[in-house]
Each structure stands twice: as structure tokens, then as C-alpha cells.
Amino acid sequence: MEVRSQEQVVLRFGDLFNTNVDAVFNVAQRLVWNRADAEDIVQTTFLKALTRIDQLRDSERVRPWLLQIAYRDAIALLRRRRDHPTDPSLLPEHAASQPGPGDVAVASEMARIVTEALNQLEESERIAVTLRDVEDIPMRDVASIMGVGLSAAKMRVHRGRASLRIALQEDARSGM
């Protein structure tokens, strides 16, 4: 069935946005650590979705597709940061050991602890854990989003979980 009216487009897009925006923002934020940049990535991602609203029917496939767009945009931004390290418009908003501004709304102490532990992970491991464990994305889709094979995705998740476990244990010890 084709989308025929503006009202139908708005309704379908609203559903798509509300169902997926938190996951898209989370993945973007965990990569770029800059709320404004993460919001830009969200906007770009959903604008692309809007142009293909008629084709986005399989809800199980939509989220990985959206996350892949956000992931690629975020990686492109990180490359620009590396290529232009002194451009203030491209900088993250915080030092590497601090939680990101996207976490301002996160109220609980445990959320702060987990965020700081995630932040200590190497980039590819952090995103693999974010996709697989935080967003509950199937492993085969984690691989697809990150553009790697299934074995590499599993390895990143494995290493990320191990690093996260160590980081959380160190936090617990330091809090004693």
C-alpha cells in the first residue's frame, strides 16, 4: 500500500521517529560525545528515512538500517575531527574520562557509573557493546551496521564486555 496523504506520511513518520529516535541518538552520542553533533546525526538519519518512508515496512529491519546511517555519519564526523584537530566546531564537549552531555538527563548514580565505564572502552568495542547490549541489536546486525564480519563483531562485543567488566570493577573498588 502506498502512502497517499500528508496525514499518512506524518503518522507513519511519527511512529518511525518515536520508536527509534532514542536508539539512534544513543549510538550517535556514544560515538561523537557532543550533543549538538549527535542531534545533527539524528536529524540527518531521519531525513534520509523520510525520503524512503514508503519502503520502510519491515520494523525489524528499520532500526538496523537507521543505526547504520547514524553510525556512518558519526564515523565520518570522527574522521573530520582527526583530520582537523584544531577546528573547535568539530571537538567533543568533554574530556575522555567524563560522561557526555547527552547523559545530563540520566539521573541515577548507576547510569553515571556505567556511562563513565563505557567511555573508557576503545571506540569500536564501545559501539559494539552499545549496539548489542544497550540497544539489543542482533549480533548479525551489529556486524552489518559496523561493516565487519560476524566473527569480528563478536570479538568486539567480547572485548568490550571484558573491558566494561574491568572498568566497573575498578569503579567499585575505588568507591570502597
Added chain:
Amino acid sequence: MECEDLAEMLTDLLEGDVEADEEEAALAHLAACERCERVLAGTRDVIDLAREHGRAEIGTEDRERMFRELQASFPDSQ
């Protein structure tokens, strides 16, 4: 099965992506190896913590604002 073998298949085990005989061997090793059992339990705890507390929240107001901004891009909204 040795501890190194268990470590290598830990992710597959958690994914439920192992053959029945491999799972049986892993469970037998875990029953006998306190260290590996602790690693498995700790990894499960980490997964639970990440799932429950690991999301960067966008916030209701910002979510609504972003949707309003996107609405301006709808095909017939000009």
C-alpha cells in the same frame, strides 16, 4: 574443556550460538571451575547493567523539538 576454550566461546555461549555438545562441555567446565563461573556471571551482570543503565537519554523536550524541526521537511509542508 580448558579455561581458554571457555573464554573463547563465551560470547557464543551467551548468544546461544553453540552446538549441544559444546554447551554440555561448557556447562561441565563451569560446574567445576569457580573462576570461569565468576567470569560468566560477571559478564551477565555487565550485560544487564549496560542494558538497564547504558543509554544516553535524549530527553522528552529535545525529542519533541527535533520532531517539530523534522516536520518542516515533510514533502508538502512548504
